[in-house]
Amino acid sequence: YAKSHGRNKYQFFNPSMNEGTLERLQFMYDLRRALDENELSLYYQPRMETASKRIVGLEALVRWISPEPGAGRIRMPQEFISLAEETGLIIPLGEWVLRAACNQYKEWERQGMPPLRISVNISVVQFGRDEFVSLIRRILEETAMPPDMLELELTESMVMKSDEEVILKLRQLKELGVFLSIDDFGTGYSSFTYLKHFPIDALKIDRSFIQDVPHGVRDTAITKTIIALGRRLGLKVVAEGVETKEQLAFLSSRKCDEVQGYLISKPLAVEEIEPLLRNGNLSDTIG
Ligand code: C2E
Ligand code: MG
Ligand code: MG
Numbered sequence: 001y002a003k004s005h006g007r008n009k010y011q012f013f014n015p016s017m018n019e020g021t022l023e024r025l026q027f028m029y030d031l032r033r034a035l036d037e038n039e040l041s042l043y044y045q046p047r048m049e050t051a052s053k054r055i056v057g058l059e060a061l062v063r064w065i066s067p068e069p070g071a072g073r074i075r076m077p078q079e080f081i082s083l084a085e086e087t088g089l090i091i092p093l094g095e096w097v098l099r100a101a102c103n104q105y106k107e108w109e110r111q112g113m114p115p116l117r118i119s120v121n122i123s124v125v126q127f128g129r130d131e132f133v134s135l136i137r138r139i140l141e142e143t144a145m146p147p148d149m150l151e152l153e154l155t156e157s158m159v160m161k162s163d164e165e166v167i168l169k170l171r172q173l174k175e176l177g178v179f180l181s182i183d184d185f186g187t188g189y190s191s192f193t194y195l196k197h198f199p200i201d202a203l204k205i206d207r208s209f210i211q212d213v214p215h216g217v218r219d220t221a222i223t224k225t226i227i228a229l230g231r232r233l234g235l236k237v238v239a240e241g242v243e244t245k246e247q248l249a250f251l252s253s254r255k256c257d258e259v260q261g262y263l264i265s266k267p268l269a270v271e272e273i274e275p276l277l278r279n280g281n282l283s284d285t286i287g
């Protein structure tokens with residue numbers, strides 16, 4: 001079973017897997033089991049609109065809750081996403097995440113919660129598949145998710161190649177009505193070409209630029225420039241990794257549309273986030 005089955009099938013072995021192949025097989029086995037036995041869970045981090053200080057969206061972030069008790073019970077995406085990408089398990093994992101996020105939206109809708117757009121991180125491996133657009137269409141239909149309430153977080157590496165295939169895919173996604181954003185903006189091969197041609201709705205400024213705002217001269221210049229660029233292009237601009245009131249004050253003064261970060265809230269499990277959603281208003285949290 002070690003052969004590749006063409007570019008759209010999972011490729012279980014590849015040359016880069018020579019080192020630690022046994023560990024990888026063990027990992028694949030464990031992650032496969034985690035998927036089958038429902039050990040994956042989504043945490044949600046609020047996105048706050050700076051002007052109104054209201055929660056306007058949630059980012060879904062995957063966690064692997066291992067059944068063994070104790071420390072390290074909650075495994076973070078850094079521990080398993082890239083291996084999932086290398087082994088092809090990102091395909092079923094990514095599909096699970098999309099479906100779980102849409103089902104959660106519908107569940108909150110049934111409970112009468114105010115509607116919030118949910119964003120989902122998409123792996124370059126997922127996006128690259130021929131079936132990606134039809135997968136999104138199918139999940140929207142199956143879950144009855146309103147398309148404009150689903151946001152796909154893409155990265156610069158996916159849209160960098162301004163080839164026809166990528167543009168076509170993005171157009172088809174926009175036709176479905178989903179919201180498209182560029183995650184970790186500024187850390188990849190940013191190109192004005194794709195900003196010119198591609199139907200993107202939002203830019204998420206990477207946390208590494210926000211970190212030293214407003215004191216770091218360069219980070220502050222870069223952040224101001226990205227906000228101005230986004231505004232000129234009619235894109236929503238979101239700052240990631242906002243941890244201090246000073247950062248928030250700066251971003252508000254520069255009219256950055258939305259902020260996300262530990263200052264507002266950490267990513268939370270469903271039970272933890274529901275009270276916050278019922279409240280809707282974050283002024284208690286951030287003063
Ligand atoms: P990301 O998409 O840039 O998500 C934001 C990450 O920054 C999250 O880490 C979040 O917990 C963290 N974060 C948020 N606010 C702050 C802050 O104020 N300070 C600091 N230091 N960190 C903050 P997390 O959940 O560990 O996820 C890491 C990365 O893993 C994500 O980065 C995303 O690229 C990837 N990831 C997470 N869930 C999924 C998924 O379902 N599918 C795929 N393909 N990738 C995922
Ligand atoms: Mg993200
Ligand atoms: Mg991401």
Ligand code: MG
Pocket residue numbers: 183184204206207240
């Ligand atoms: Mg990011």
